[in-house]
Amino acid sequence: MSGSFAPGRLLLGGDWSPEQWDPATWDEDVELLREVRANTVSLGIFSWSSLEPEEGRFETAWLDEVLDRLDMAGIGYFLSTPTASPPPWFSLAHPDALPVRPDGVRLTHGSRDTYAVSAPAYREASRRIARLLGERYGDRPGLRGWHLHNEYGTLDHGPHAARAFRAWLRARYGTVEALNRAWCTAFWSQGYSSFAEVEPPRATQYLPNPSQAIDFRRFSSDEMRAALREQREEIRAAGSQAPVTTNYMLPTWNHLEQWSWADELDVVSLDHYLDTAGPDAEAHVAYGSDLARSWSGGPWVLMEQNATGIKVDGRTLAKSPERMLRHSLGYIARGSQSSLFFQWRQSAGGAEQWHGALVPHAGRDSRAFRGVRRLGEVLESLAPVAALPEEGPLVEAEVGLLWHADGWWALETPDLPSAQLRYGEEQRATHRSFHRAGIPTDFVRPLADVSRYRLLVLTCQYPLSDAEVTWLEEYVEGGGHLVVTYLSGLADEHLHVATGGYPGRLRELLGVRGEEILPLPAREVVTLDDGTVAEEWTELLAATDAEVLARYTHADLAGLPAITRARRGAGTATYVSARWTQESRDTWLRAAAQELGIGPTLPGAAERGLEAVRRRGHGVDHLFLLHHGDRTVRVQAKGTDLVSGASAAPGLAVPAGGVAVLSLPPGTAARLLP
Ligand code: GLA
16 A cells, blocks of 8 residues: 555546447547546446457457547546456356355346356456456556456355365464364354365354354455455556555445555545435545545545435435535545546446436436536645645544454344444444544554554454454553443454453453443433433443443442543553443543543534544645535635635635635644634
């Protein structure tokens, strides 16, 4: 990962599928792209059957023509390897390369993402087409980067996966005895006598083995990463030095260990789809962006968002052009070098013909297209934002939030004390609290250097390895302030509960000993004696070596500790045994940050619906002001708004729904006028 993707300007455009249209439409598209000042498309993502209509017979003339048009028009492109969607001939020739579901059903072509990643025929065909594209297009002037595959994430439970899983397990555990210990196979008579007996988790009579389940998720991520690496190697062997990316996906599923994947990439890219049309959509933009920037270790690429709609419960709700603009800048404020969309021209046929687009079915004469034109103007005025700081982070954050794919996968294993807590939702809840307070956050990789974070929060990190426990202890000893929530540190990396009191892995660091985990019935809330309110999760807890910050007040937990704080070395370790409601989480975390002197980017802004994010640039800071509130606000600073050209020195009015991006000397303050 280079952490230095700097295309010289912000990228605007989207997935473009010329194979769905005739050459006259290509010409119109190029004109329209120019009209909105778009400078980038993503191409070839699902073009395998157009590029290789029969095994070994390649048809590239159409793509040559398309790229020639783009080059002539000065429009850049991410070129994809089309391996997310093998053509029917491939599946028919290699039925063993179709994925098998846990219930044993082998899927059939007819949609997309129908591949068994461990199947040799699939891997070979993928390498071949990657090599071909690399050789043919690797030095094209308009090539911004390689978009390898699309949203890796098809899990296969078939025979090829079984073979590869066994090899992975052998490498991880060495002996079958070690595997038996790690998976606690003595439970329910699952003891294996050889690796050959092990299968991927498949449909079985009752609950599956959780250790097997999490190892399969880890294996699948590693296996897909190996496939990605092979494609990258083919591209490099073909002589192309263009940056390499693959698009991650949020928020619905998570099949990748994002940090280790980022190590393979020149830049992380993210497809981000909102799941609420309410005010939380803005918090969600911030969440996706902070994750992507953190995974990338610097700038990143927003590869896809929806231009016009937000899908909620099967309905596509409106996203107005103004909101789309604010969201686009929300991503860019937090390190994206782009505002790219799925997709450029709305399809007239096929499975996603109702998905939003920059050129909607209605065509150029539409609110959506006018919105894109406006976005194009704004992004052009923000060109200087794309330049990177000479050193240091793009966004300075003093709060770190641990993100660990293991935590997500662990919470997807069945029969935990409560099935109500989803990893992604819990991370969002904590991130949302800081977002609502206007306090910037980074996500943090396990075992990373976290010395620059004054506050580190672990939300529902159920498994922790020995090394991770030591890492947390050292952080606190060294003066860090750690906050650990319920459902963290209960188990080791094999998902074995650490016995002797909860949360066993962190009991000493936190100075607590829990005896029982006591989820609350649905919709029941309880109040702690500091006034905060909890739902879903409580614990019967004793403070063995920690101060009690808040106690339960209900039923037989009345008077017992709920929130504790231990002093260790130069730092503190706080344990929150109850799951706060969102409002209580907001109140408590904001106060915890304030206590450490960690404040918002622009004091008073968040309360008025004004999102303020400072993105560091080359010798300059860019203060993004995105106004989601309903009354004009005024901001004063020694700088100029790049969008309107107005000086902010006398105070700049940002109207409700509006945006401004102030170019400021590094570190200079801005203030909200009353
Ligand atoms: C994903 C894919 C796109 C498209 C969009 C919209 O993120 O990458 O091809 O399917 O979702 O559903």
